[in-house]
Amino acid sequence: MDAAEIDLIEKTGLSRIESAASLDDLRAAETEVLGKKSAIARLNTRLGSLSPDDRKAVGQVINHARARLQAAADERRVALGAEERRRRLEAERLDLTEVLPGPPTRGHLTLITQTRDELEDLFVGMGYAVAEGPEVETDWYNFEALNIPKAHPARSGHDSLYFEWGEPESTLLRTHTSPVQIRVMQTQPPPIYSIMPGKVYRKDTPDARHTPSFSQLEGLVVDRGITFGDMAGTIDTFTRAYFGPGMRSRLRPAYFPFTEPSAEFEVTCAICAGSGCRTCSGTGWIELGGCGMVHPNVFAAVGLDAEEWSGFAFGFGIDRLAQMRHGIADMRVLLDNDIRFIGQF
Ligand code: DAH
Numbered sequence: 001m002d003a004a005e006i007d008l009i010e011k012t013g014l015s016r017i018e019s020a021a022s023l024d025d026l027r028a029a030e031t032e033v034l035g036k037k038s039a040i041a042r043l044n045t046r047l048g049s050l051s052p053d054d055r056k057a058v059g060q061v062i063n064h065a066r067a068r069l070q071a072a073a074d075e076r077r078v079a080l081g082a083e084e085r086r087r088r089l090e091a092e093r094l095d096l097t098e099v100l101p102g103p104p105t106r107g108h109l110t111l112i113t114q115t116r117d118e119l120e121d122l123f124v125g126m127g128y129a130v131a132e133g134p135e136v137e138t139d140w141y142n143f144e145a146l147n148i149p150k151a152h153p154a155r156s157g158h159d160s161l162y163f164e165w166g167e168p169e170s171t172l173l174r175t176h177t178s179p180v181q182i183r184v185m186q187t188q189p190p191p192i193y194s195i196m197p198g199k200v201y202r203k204d205t206p207d208a209r210h211t212p213s214f215s216q217l218e219g220l221v222v223d224r225g226i227t228f229g230d231m232a233g234t235i236d237t238f239t240r241a242y243f244g245p246g247m248r249s250r251l252r253p254a255y256f257p258f259t260e261p262s263a264e265f266e267v268t269c270a271i272c273a274g275s276g277c278r279t280c281s282g283t284g285w286i287e288l289g290g291c292g293m294v295h296p297n298v299f300a301a302v303g304l305d306a307e308e309w310s311g312f313a314f315g316f317g318i319d320r321l322a323q324m325r326h327g328i329a330d331m332r333v334l335l336d337n338d339i340r341f342i343g344q345f
Pocket of ligand 1: 175177218256289313314315
């Protein structure tokens with residue numbers, strides 16, 4: 001046994017420790033290099049055959065070699081521990097930031113909300129107040145008080161969505177904004193000049209011209225001596241204000257249970273400017289909504305005297321109005337969140 005042999009054992013041991021690839025591997029390396037069956041441990045057992053002086057000197061050399069091996073193992077353990085922690089943190093990192101290319105962009109209101117706001121401003125400018133009502137309604141407000149009794153054929157046109165609540169078919173998602181007329185008349189005495197915008201719901205399959213949820217704007221005027229002419233003038237004024245002075249509106253006889261007489265109002269087709277196209281079926285006109293003089297039965301439902309008061313009401317789809325002004329072929333894009341569409345308004 002000489003210094004060269006001890007030196008070789010130390011060098012071999014050091015390279016084994018330094019090449020340990022993981023903490024587990026390092027544990028195995030320590031057993032191999034420093035354990036009971038290691039080369040260095042076997043050297044100790046051979047010390048017995050040396051003279052006492054040699055034994056002391058060689059023993060010291062072996063001990064120093066062992067201490068250096070242990071120090072190298074400790075150092076490797078610290079390095080591997082740090083490396084493994086770093087790798088785990090990297091693997092488990094949660095990236096909570098979303099990096100978008102370019103500067104951040106600001107969102108804006110949807111086209112429907114913009115249209116609703118614009119219409120509200122327009123009517124407020126004409127002296128109207130804005131009222132709202134619940135989207136979940138009772139049969140009485142949605143139908144009965146509006147002169148649409150049970151079994152009335154007008155009900156079938158509404159494709160109502162009912163709740164399983166109370167009596168069967170007693171509670172529903174409102175199919176139009178007209179029930180808010182009733183609520184307004186119940187809570188404030190005339191004169192009333194009010195608009196009532198809001199969402200309505202129908203059991204419709206979505207297609208180019210229908211969506212199961214859409215927005216309507218209802219108007220109600222109740223005062224003394226209100227005439228059909230006042231109504232026609234009001235409708236013409238707001239349609240021109242919204243679509244521009246080149247637009248004309250007209251009334252056609254129609255039927256609604258809650259108004260008498262009733263009419264449908266139409267505007268010049270914005271797609272062809274009135275010359276006739278596919279959208280307006282060649283007529284040059286597009287139907288926007290309904291209107292009429294408040295029916296005496298509706299006044300009776302809210303306890304107003306039809307001899308003293310008269311009034312008109314109208315209702316139309318806000319979505320339809322926006323669709324006309326902006327030439328939107330398919331209504332469904334109004335509900336999709338396609339940024340290529342939304343970004344245009
Ligand atoms: N509520 C009707 C509908 O949804 C629209 C309507 C027609 C409202 C005539 C009115 C009106 O106020 O007078 O089809």
